[in-house]
Amino acid sequence: MRTMRLRTVHPVLWAGWAALAAGAVLCVLGWYGVSGERFAERQLPYLASCTVPGAALIVAGSVLITHGRGALAAARVEELYGLLVAAEPEGTEPGTASAAAPLAVSGELLMVPGGTLWHRADCPLVAGKAEAVPVDAKLVRGGELSPCPICEPAEADD
Template identity: 55%
Template structure:
């Protein structure tokens, strides 16, 4: 039996058992008026039920990752190749037209920058002193 299938069914069983325990605990607690009489039901059903729900979610997430082993290393390699908030060189816009900005904005953008492309409110920078966009990196 593949690991992902075992994780999937184990996760479903744990989550279902946790949900049933939470419902049983809630039902038992709702019948008690005083808090000191509710504590045993919390300890025996509600808390273990919540723990099983979390464990089931973790197992299901692990099953999702194990089901597609070819995709995980590629994602990790892509994340390592580019730092966060950094656009790969091939994706950087390269238009040399007049720089644009949005009204009230503080950055200057190239016309094909994805942050201003297709926005009708984008206007030419003109004489304003704006910082360069970190995505399209225009020469300001």
């Protein structure tokens, strides 16, 4: 599924490449004309009519290509974000709020030695970690440990 913005970026890229090519051709023609003239006053028309506009087209083409690539990358990010947001977890109906469901519901409390948070046992931050140990109630009461903002264990659980 391509977004409309993604389709509008390609003409900008093509215009940039065309301007870059036309600028290169004009610069080559200007150089060829200047190289055949011995006197500076006969070289100026070639510089004014070919080389300077050619250099301007090269700069404009480079700007268009840079802008087009940035817009293309932004369009792809938006498309991927749209696909990510559109994906619903299995077993949920579209439009239902699944954010209200807690991430962890276990009653067992764990902590990581040297850490500053205490967690439910099924919290994604400590689940499966061998170094997680049961919470020392003295550390919780002393204020040395804070509840995890992800699993939000209640203080009544300890």
